[in-house]
Structure formats: C-alpha cells, structure tokens
Amino acid sequence: MSISTNLWVWLAAFLTLTIYSFLYKDNIMYKFAEHLFVGASVGWSIAIIWHLTVFQYIIDPIKEAVLNKDVLGFILVLVPTIIGLMYFSRFSRSKGWIARWPIAVTMGYYTGISITPSIETNIFKQVEGTILTSFNPGSLGSWWALLLLVGVVTTLFYFFFSVKHAGFVGRTAKVGIWFVMIAFGASFGYTVMARVSLLIGRIQFLLHDWLGIIK
Amino acid sequence: MVKIILILISLAVFISSIFADQSDIIEVRDVPNDDGSALLINWEKPDYDVYGYQIYRLDQGTNEYIQVGEITNADQTEFIDYDPRYPLIPGVQVQYKIISLDHLGNELEVVGTSELFSTQASLFNFYKVNSFIATAFIFVALILFLNLARKGKGLFIRKIAGLDALDEAVGRATEMGKPVLYVPGLSTMDDVATIAAINILGPVAKKVAEYETKIIVPNTNPIVYTITHEVVKESYLEAGRPDAFDTDQVYFITDVQFAFVAAVNGVMMREKPATNLFLGMFWAESLLLAETGNITGAIQIAGTDAVTQLPFFITACDYTLIGEELYAASAYLSRDPILVGTLKAQDLEKAVILFLLLGISLFSLINFYFIHSSAINRILASILMVNS
Numbered sequence: 001m002s003i004s005t006n007l008w009v010w011l012a013a014f015l016t017l018t019i020y021s022f023l024y025k026d027n028i029m030y031k032f033a034e035h036l037f038v039g040a041s042v043g044w045s046i047a048i049i050w051h052l053t054v055f056q057y058i059i060d061p062i063k064e065a066v067l068n069k070d071v072l073g074f075i076l077v078l079v080p081t082i083i084g085l086m087y088f089s090r091f092s093r094s095k096g097w098i099a100r101w102p103i104a105v106t107m108g109y110y111t112g113i114s115i116t117p118s119i120e121t122n123i124f125k126q127v128e129g130t131i132l133t134s135f136n137p138g139s140l141g142s143w144w145a146l147l148l149l150v151g152v153v154t155t156l157f158y159f160f161f162s163v164k165h166a167g168f169v170g171r172t173a174k175v176g177i178w179f180v181m182i183a184f185g186a187s188f189g190y191t192v193m194a195r196v197s198l199l200i201g202r203i204q205f206l207l208h209d210w211l212g213i214i215k
Numbered sequence: 216m217v218k219i220i221l222i223l224i225s226l227a228v229f230i231s232s233i234f235a236d237q238s239d240i241i242e243v244r245d246v247p248n249d250d251g252s253a254l255l256i257n258w259e260k261p262d263y264d265v266y267g268y269q270i271y272r273l274d275q276g277t278n279e280y281i282q283v284g285e286i287t288n289a290d291q292t293e294f295i296d297y298d299p300r301y302p303l304i305p306g307v308q309v310q311y312k313i314i315s316l317d318h319l320g321n322e323l324e325v326v327g328t329s330e331l332f333s334t335q336a337s338l339f340n341f342y343k344v345n346s347f348i349a350t351a352f353i354f355v356a357l358i359l360f361l362n363l364a365r366k367g368k369g370l371f372i373r374k375i376a377g378l379d380a381l382d383e384a385v386g387r388a389t390e391m392g393k394p395v396l397y398v399p400g401l402s403t404m405d406d407v408a409t410i411a412a413i414n415i416l417g418p419v420a421k422k423v424a425e426y427e428t429k430i431i432v433p434n435t436n437p438i439v440y441t442i443t444h445e446v447v448k449e450s451y452l453e454a455g456r457p458d459a460f461d462t463d464q465v466y467f468i469t470d471v472q473f474a475f476v477a478a479v480n481g482v483m484m485r486e487k488p489a490t491n492l493f494l495g496m497f498w499a500e501s502l503l504l505a506e507t508g509n510i511t512g513a514i515q516i517a518g519t520d521a522v523t524q525l526p527f528f529i530t531a532c533d534y535t536l537i538g539e540e541l542y543a544a545s546a547y548l549s550r551d552p553i554l555v556g557t558l559k560a561q562d563l564e565k566a567v568i569l570f571l572l573l574g575i576s577l578f579s580l581i582n583f584y585f586i587h588s589s590a591i592n593r594i595l596a597s598i599l600m601v602n603s
Contacts, residue, residue, distance in 0.1 A: 019477070022480065022484075025484075026481065026484035026485065030481070031481065033477070034477040034478055034480075034481050037471075037473070037474040037477050037478075038468060038469050038474045038475075038477065038478050040474075041469040041470075041471030041474035042469045042471075042474075044471070045469065045470050045471065087437075087438075087441055090441065090444070099441060099445065100445065102441075103441060103442050103445060106404050106438055106442070107404065107410070107442070110403075110404040110405040110410070111410060113405065114405055114406075114407060115350055116343065116346050116350070118407065119346050119349050119350065120343075120346055123349065123564075123568060124345065124346070124349075127568060127571055127572055127575075130572055131572060131575050131576050131579065131595075132576040132579060132580060133576075133579040133580075133583065133592070134579070134580070134583045135580055135583070149572065149576060152572065153569060153572060153573065156565055156568065156569050156572075159538070159539045159540075159565060160373075160562055160565060160566075161372050161373050161375075161543050161547075161558055161561075161562055162369070162371060162372070162373070162558075162559055162562040163373065163562075164371075164373055165373055165374075180537065183522075184522075184525055184526040184529060185526070187522065187523055187525075187526050188526035188527070188530070191523055191526070191527070195499075195502075
C-alpha cells in the first residue's frame with residue numbers, strides 16, 4: 001500500500017467521495033462539491049468562449065477586415081455579432097423585446113438547417129438499410145433482413161397518430177411496440193455495462209492512484 | 216538552312232513534349248455538386264518501380280508548394296484534395312505536383328506537374344434532388360393539412376398516455392404546493408428534440424400559471440435558456456397571470472454536462488418538486504436525473520428521441536414519450552390547428568415511407584427472382600440516393 005503524496009490526487013479523491021456521498025443523502029459536502037463543480041465549469045466555459053468564440057470569430061476577423069479594408073468581410077462579421085448582442089437586451093425591462101429578434105433568427109436558422117440532414121439520415125439512410133433487395137431462404141442473413149423489415153413496418157404503425165389503435169392497426173402497432181421494447185432491453189444492457197466500466201474506472205482511481213491498494 | 220530549321224523544329228517539339236508530357240499525365244477536375252472545396256487529381260502510373268506518391272499544391276499568390284496528401288499505394292493514381300487545413304478557394308488558381316516515393320518513403324522524382332486550375336462552387340447539389348423532392352412534398356402536405364385543420368377537419372389524434380397524465384401531474388403539484396421541474400434537455404437549438412421540448416413547454420407553463428403553481432426550468436445552453444425564458448413568460452401572459460411570472464424560475468446553470476446534472480439533482484433533493492418533466496435531448500445524464508427524481512417520489516414524465524437513453528427513462532419514470540411521441544406532444548396538448556396540421560403531415564410522410572419500404576422491397580424481390588435486371592436495381596437505388 002502506497003498512499004499518493006500528490007496534492008491534486010488527494011483533492012480529486014476528496015471530490016469523488018463528496019459526490020458519492022449523495023448516494024447516502026443530500027448533505028453539506030455534496031452541496032460544496034456541486035457548487036464548486038458548477039462554478040468551475042461556468043468559469044472554464046467563459047474562458048473557452050472568450051478565447052475560442054469571441055476572439056476567434058469576432059475580434060480577430062474584424063481586426064483583419066479593418067486592416068485589409070475588406071468591407072464585405074467586416075459586414076459579414078458585424079451583422080451576426082449585432083444579432084447576437086441583441087440577446088443582452090433582456091437585461092433591460094423596456095428593451096427586453098429586442099431579444100425576440102435573435103431568437104427568431106436562431107429558431108428559423110436551426111429549424112431550416114436541420115431539414116436536409118434529418119431527411120437524409122432519419123429517412124433515406126434508414127429506408128435504404130431496411131429495404132429487402134434479395135431473399136435466400138437458406139441464408140440466415142435473409143431471415144434477419146426480413147425480421148428487420150417486419151420490425152420497422154410494425155413500429156411505424158405504432159407511431160401513426162391520426163389513426164385509432166384498434167383492430168388491424170392496433171394489433172400491428174402492438175407487435176411494433178414489442179420490437180421497440182426488445183431493442184430497448186438490448187440497449188439498456190449494453191449501456192449499463194458501459195456505465196459499470198465508468199464506475200470501475202473511478203474505483204480504480206481511488207484504490208490505485210490514491211490509496212495504492214491495488215497495482 | 217533547311218537542316219537548321221528542321222533541327223530547331225525537332226528541338227521545339229522535344230522541349231514541348233517534355234512539358235506536355237508532364238502536364239498531360241496529371242489531370243485536374245473539379246468535384247461536381249460541391250461548394251468548390253475539392254478537386255480531383257488523376258495521374259498516370261510511371262513506368263519505373265514506385266511505392267507511393269506525394270501530392271503537392273501551389274496556390275496562386277504563393278511561391279511555395281504545400282503537401283496536401285500522401286499515397287502509399289503505387290496503383291492508386293487518384294486523389295481528392297479536400298482538407299480543411301489547406302482549403303481550396305473557388306476562383307483561386309492552383310497547380311499540383313506529384314512526386315513518386317520509394318519503399319522507404321523517400322522522394323524519387325517528379326511524376327508531373329499539372330496545369331493551373333481553379334475550383335468552382337456549384338449552385339445546386341444534384342445528389343440532393345431526392346431530399347429536395349421530399350422537402351417539397353412535406354411542405355405541400357403541411358399546407359394541405361394546415362388548411363384542413365383550420366377548417367376543423369381531421370383533428371383526431373390518438374391517445375398518448377404520457378400526455379394525458381400531464382394534467383394530473385400538474386394538478387398533483389398544485390395540491391401538494393410544490394413546484395414542477397421542467398428540464399428541456401441538454402442540447403442546443405439545432406436539435407429537433409429541443410425544439411419539440413420548447414413547443415411542449417408553452418402549454419405546460421400555461422397550465423402551471425392557470426393552477427398558480429411554480430415551475431422551475433434549469434437550462435444548460437444560453438440560447439435555449441433565452442428562448443425558454445421567453446416561452447414561460449409568454450405562457451404566463453396568455454394565462455392572464457403575468458404578475459405571477461418570476462424571472463428566476465427559468466435560469467441558466469452551466470453548459471458542462473455533469474456539473475448541470477449535479478446542480479439539478481441538488482434542486483430535486485432540496486426543492487422536492489412534485490412533478491419532474493424531462494423532455495428533449497439527453498445523454499448519459501438521463502438515468503442520473505430520473506433516478507434522483509424517483510427517490511424524491513415525484514411523478515416523472517420523460518420524452519426523448521435519443522434511442523440509447525429511452526430505456527433508462529422507461530425504467531425510472533412513470534410515463535415516457537418515445538421518439539416521435541415527443542414531436543406530437545405539442546399538437547396533442549394545444550390542439551392548435553397549425554401544430555395538428557404538422558402532425559397530420561408527418562403521418563402522411565410515414566405512410567409514404569411505409570409505401571416506399573414495402574414497394575421497393577417487393578419490386579426488388581420480383582426483380583431478384585424473375586427479371587434479373589441491373590437497370591431496375593439502379594433505378595430503385597437512385598430513389599434513395601444518399602450522397603453528400
């Protein structure tokens with residue numbers, strides 16, 4: 001057993017234990033770690049945004065545009081910056097409504113830009129992967145492909161909202177939800193395994209890096 | 216004299232053939248249907264032993280070649296120059312130089328130098344024609360169903376258990392005198408799940424305002440925070456209770472995932488909300504949030520389109536909106552003709568997808584067993600052409 005003499009390892013171990021103390025109940029040590037974590041993360045985010053966003057995308061390009069007398073480049077940076085700055089109008093009671101403009105721009109932009117990727121990845125790619133292009137009764141792969149097609153079709157029935165889930169539609173939708181639940185069960189088991197490996201990593205840190213009990 | 220002329224002509228032909236050879240064996244073409252950020256380079260394999268090539272580029276206005284690629288296969292004589300570190304600018308001329316490599320990776324000799332070439336940005340990406348048709352179809356369906364819904368036709372939406380429980384959940388919070396916690400996911404505004412979560416927040420906040428209960432909306436993204444703040448404020452106004460809106464109900468915590476979770480868990484343990492609503496996009500924090508809410512005894516309704524997180528919500532929450540049920544929720548709650556029309560249009564899209572799945576599968580199988588035509592296969596594949 002060789003306990004670590006590194007101050008930072010002690011600090012990390014202390015914070016790990018304070019966070020784990022939440023498993024017993026909410027307590028002052030957890031509150032301390034929670035506030036420290038939130039405060040440190042916000043501070044870190046501000047520094048990152050300042051250097052990697054404000055400087056990289058606003059200040060430096062504006063400087064460059066001014067030096068090169070690039071009017072178009074200057075406008076292309078200035079307009080989005082002004083739209084972004086409108087968010088700060090929320091600090092004023094009388095001018096707070098101005099914040100709705102950048103909200104409208106943001107909502108419109110993101111909704112529009114997600115249309116094509118959504119169609120390609122959520123529809124075309126999935127349909128392409130599900131379509132049965134050949135079938136060989138002697139091949140297990142063909143039967144899996146058929147099962148996939150049946151699963152997708154019945155699951156789609158479950159997600160019809162305009163039709164009452166009764167009769168044929170109801171029965172098909174029920175088969176579909178069985179497929180969904182089996183998939184969720186598999187996903188649950190897989191993810192739990194991944195989470196357990198995270199816990200093992202933390203325990204390894206405590207027993208190896210900190211206490212030196214295990215090699 | 217004639218001899219001299221002949222010698223000069225031969226010399227000129229010889230010199231020009233050296234240069235012609237060098238540029239002819241390297242062909243540079245623009246990659247079609249892109250934003251002008253890529254070029255395709257082809258060259259002929261030299262007639263001596265090579266083990267690879269290095270590709271160099273000279274940009275107009277510079278006097279130094281930069282290495283843009285390396286190939287370690289002598290038979291590969293094609294290279295696409297696309298590297299964000301060395302971007303190509305449409306209209307700016309470039310020249311390529313290919314150098315052969317020996318088995319140790321040492322440069323042997325110049326295979327050739329290309330002519331000057333510049334990329335062109337395409338106005339339209341023809342690989343996305345099917346996306347365009349699908350988008351146009353969605354819009355037409357949307358307008359059609361919107362008009363129908365406005366006339367009060369086809370407003371039926373099947374029962375969604377998780378949403379029926381929402382009234383009960385808000386009512387319970389009112390009876391217990393405790394707040395409702397609403398977490399609109401941890402994603403940004405470009406996520407459809409976040410947009411759906413914000414759409415649901417409106418009717419929920421309105422209900423909360425009508426019941427004179429408190430709603431807590433912690434946020435992890437500054438832009439989402441601004442929007443949720445406005446949505447909740449607007450809902451209180453719609454409910455006729457603008458005075459009851461407390462600006463501190465909606466707040467930003469941090470954009471770091473687990474710091475946010477630690478804070479929200481703390482809120483759940485201290486404020487003890489009677490109802491927890493986790494709607495939007497979630498990652499590894501889903502079980503941490505839902506499990507803590509379960510410990511506090513709150514009614515929990517979750518909804519996400521994150522397939523890997525849904526099992527955790529199903530395990531730890533009372534009701535879960537699975538995938539598209541989340542998108543349908545806002546229409547279901549508000550019965551607003553615009554939203555109901557959108558939902559109906561989505562159902563039509565699903566019917567088309569169903570038709571495509573079954574139809575193309577059936578045609579493919581008929582072709583596979585009886586017709587054996589590769590042309591039919593190509594046509595069927597082109598319907599779902601997914602290229603970038």
